[in-house]
Structures are given as C-alpha cells and as structure tokens.
Amino acid sequence: MNNHVTILEIDGNAILHNLNYFKEKLKPETKILAVVKAFGYGSDAVQIAKFLEDKVDYFAVAYANEGIALREAKIETPILVLHPQTQNLQSIVDYRLEPNLYSFKIFNAFLKLADEIPLMNYPIHIKFNTGLNRLGFWHTDIPKIISSLKETTHVKVHSLFSHLAASEDLEEKDFTINQINNFAYIAQQFYKHLGYEPMLHVLNTSGVVNYPKAQFDMVRIGIGLYGFGNDEKETSQLKNTHNLKSIISQIHLIEPGETVGYNRAFVAKKPTKTATIPIGHADGLSRRLGNKKGFVLINNQKAPIVGNVCMDMIMVNITKIDCKEGDEVIIFNNQEMIQYIADVSETIPYETLTAISQRVNKMLKV
Numbered sequence: 410m411n412n413h414v415t416i417l418e419i420d421g422n423a424i425l426h427n428l429n430y431f432k433e434k435l436k437p438e439t440k441i442l443a444v445v446k447a448f449g450y451g452s453d454a455v456q457i458a459k460f461l462e463d464k465v466d467y468f469a470v471a472y473a474n475e476g477i478a479l480r481e482a483k484i485e486t487p488i489l490v491l492h493p494q495t496q497n498l499q500s501i502v503d504y505r506l507e508p509n510l511y512s513f514k515i516f517n518a519f520l521k522l523a524d525e526i527p528l529m530n531y532p533i534h535i536k537f538n539t540g541l542n543r544l545g546f547w548h549t550d551i552p553k554i555i556s557s558l559k560e561t562t563h564v565k566v567h568s569l570f571s572h573l574a575a576s577e578d579l580e581e582k583d584f585t586i587n588q589i590n591n592f593a594y595i596a597q598q599f600y601k602h603l604g605y606e607p608m609l610h611v612l613n614t615s616g617v618v619n620y621p622k623a624q625f626d627m628v629r630i631g632i633g634l635y636g637f638g639n640d641e642k643e644t645s646q647l648k649n650t651h652n653l654k655s656i657i658s659q660i661h662l663i664e665p666g667e668t669v670g671y672n673r674a675f676v677a678k679k680p681t682k683t684a685t686i687p688i689g690h691a692d693g694l695s696r697r698l699g700n701k702k703g704f705v706l707i708n709n710q711k712a713p714i715v716g717n718v719c720m721d722m723i724m725v726n727i728t729k730i731d732c733k734e735g736d737e738v739i740i741f742n743n744q745e746m747i748q749y750i751a752d753v754s755e756t757i758p759y760e761t762l763t764a765i766s767q768r769v770n771k772m773l774k775v
C-alpha cells in the first residue's frame with residue numbers, strides 16, 4: 410500500500426454477484442476463466458485472483474509478466490497467457506504459465522524449448538483466427554500443427570480457442586455465428602486427427618450473453634466480472650466493482666476575475682469556492698473531463714471540475730457544497746458515473762477502468 414490518499418476500492422461482493430450472474434446463464438459443467446489482464450481491468454489482479462481462486466477454473470492475462478505476478482503471489486490456479494512472446498517462453502515455463510500458441514513462430518519456438526528442457530505433457534493452448542484477424546492460426550494450418558504435435562510428448566494441448574470480433578453487436582449476428590461455426594469445424598478437424606479432445610472456448614462476456622449455445626467447455630469473462638454488460642439494462646443487473654475515491658487536499662476562495670489552474674482556463678465571475686483533489690490525468694482521469702465536463706461527488710452533491718485536469722490534481726467548484734479539507738470525494742462509485750466519464754472521454758468503460766494507474770491505491774473489500 411502506498412500513501413497516496415486516492416484509492417480504488419474493489420468490491421469483492423460485487424465481483425461475486427457478477428460471477429454468479431453469468432454462471433446462471435451457463436451449464437453447471439461449463440468452466441469459467443476469469444480474465445484478470447491489465448491489472449484486473451485497472452484494479453489489482455493479485456487481489457482479485459486471490460479472491461477468485463477457489464471460485465473459477467482458470468485465469469487469463471495478456472502478457473507473461475502479468476502471470477508471473479500472480480504466481481509470485483502464490484496463486485496456483487492454471488493461468489493462460491493470451492499473448493506470449495518468444496523471449497518470454499522460458500519464464501512462462503519457470504512459472505508454470507500456459508502459453509497461447511497462435512503462430513508457427515511461437516509454436517515452433519515453444520516446441521524447441523520443450524524438447525531442450527525437456528518438458529513432459531506441458532499444457533499449451535492453440536488459438537485460431539476466425540475473423541478478428543488479430544492473433545491465431547488459420548484453419549489451413551491444422552495439418553502442419555497436428556503433424557508436429559504427433560511427433561512430441563513434450564506438450565499437450567489443453568484447449569483450442571478463438572475470439573469473437575463483434576459479440577456485443579447483434580447487427581453482426583451472421584458474422585459472429587459464422588465465426589462460431591468455423592471454430593466448431595476447426596475443432597472437429599483437430600479432434601479427428603489429434604486423437605484426444607482438448608477443451609474448447611470462444612465466448613467473452615458479451616458472447617455469453619448473446620450466444621450462450623456456443624459456451625463449449627469454458628467461457629472467458631472479463632468486463633462482466635467488473636460490472637459491465639452489453640447494454641444499460643444488463644449492466645443494471647450487474648454490480649459496480651470499481652469505486653474510486655479521494656479526499657479534499659485544500660479549499661480556496663477565489664475572487665471574481667481570478668483564474669484557476671493551468672492556462673488560466675477557469676475565470677471566476679463571482680466569488681467561488683474550489684477544492685483541490687489529489688487525482689489527475691496521471692492517475693487515469695482523462696483531461697477531457699476538464700472545464701466542467703466532468704464532476705465528482707462531495708457530500709452527495711455534484712462538484713464540477715473547473716479548469717484543466719492537471720497531471721496530479723483537479724480543482725472542483727464547491728461554492729454551494731458544505732464541506733471541509735479532508736472530506737471524502739467520490740470520483741465514481743457506480744456504472745452510470747463510469748459510463749458518463751467514458752462518454753465524455755470518447756471511449757468505452759474498458760478504457761476508463763484500465764486507465765486507472767498504478768499510482769492509485771487498490772484495495773479489495775468484502
């Protein structure tokens with residue numbers, strides 16, 4: 410814990426509520442992979458993984474170092490590394506992380522390493538590109554992959570997977586169903602030639618909502634755990650998990666004609682009371698929220714941000730709010746506030762959450 414008073418409280422009970430919301434949409438035997446990449450969507454992957462380790466089957470991170478952090482915190486759950494790079498393969502093995510092998514370059518590098526060590530039946534995952542065109546083998550690569558796999562006992566395929574490009578968008582239903590069908594076909598071909606049947610998974614959060622029939626053996630839930638569904642109606646059934654708070658550092662009385670902040674962006678027209686709050690764009694609060702576009706809550710009242718958002722601070726107008734230095738400030742504590750910040754910042758809640766920087770204290774509460 411650092412001593413920055415700005416803190417992100419992570420609501421463990423809300424995460425549990427959200428997990429159960431999605432579990433109810435799934436068959437009891439379908440496995441759950443909790444996506445905790447990007448510091449658990451801007452929170453704290455270690456605290457979240459510790460909380461969820463007895464409640465889910467798998468974790469996924471984007472990069473090897475994120476998985477290493479979980480292992481160093483004694484998380485023993487299987488961890489899928491979605492985007493390993495060749496220079497990290499040795500540490501992936503050292504920390505018993507499970508690589509997604511998505512191209513021949515990384516697949517061959519891993520097989521070579523597995524042969525040198527040597528490993529025995531080391532769990533790997535193979536990703537197929539079915540239309541996102543980001544990472545993954547093509548279905549035409551299957552024969553070559555299979556023939557390499559048949560020659561080795563060093564690795565064992567634990568799962569085959571793919572990722573949907575537009576699972577949240579029902580106008581892209583035909584495209585998505587085509588992706589799912591292609592994936593099912595690829596899996597069938599793979600099974601036929603491999604001789605054993607790895608797990609299959611293709612759905613992210615919005616996939617679970619819109620295409621539950623394609624749950625296969627496991628689903629990968631990220632944003633849903635953190636309180637966001639496909640639309641407002643669904644989000645309202647989920648609970649907010651990220652509560653960002655701070656305290657008032659200082660209060661100023663500004664005379665008419667005086668200005669506040671960099672570039673003198675706010676000019677007081679009448680006597681104005683402002684509060685300085687220790688959170689700025691380096692903490693993940695977008696500069697686009699400056700000049701009254703964004704607000705915070707103090708004593709349950711809206712205090713608009715005046716002037717520009719600084720790197721480390723904002724100033725807010727508290728002329729009509731009864732408060733004192735040291736009082737609590739809510740940056741956001743519900744999904745509407747997060748969605749509002751995302752809208753004003755011209756982005757989506759994914760980015761608003763993951764932007765919360767490492768300087769902010771993170772604390773999971775149950």
Ligand SMILES: *Cc1c(COP(=O)(O)O)cnc(C)c1O
Binds near residue numbers: 491613615629632633
């Ligand atoms: C990030 C990610 C997910 C999680 O997606 P959400 O929309 O947050 O549920 C699932 N699968 C892959 C491959 C990802 O990169």
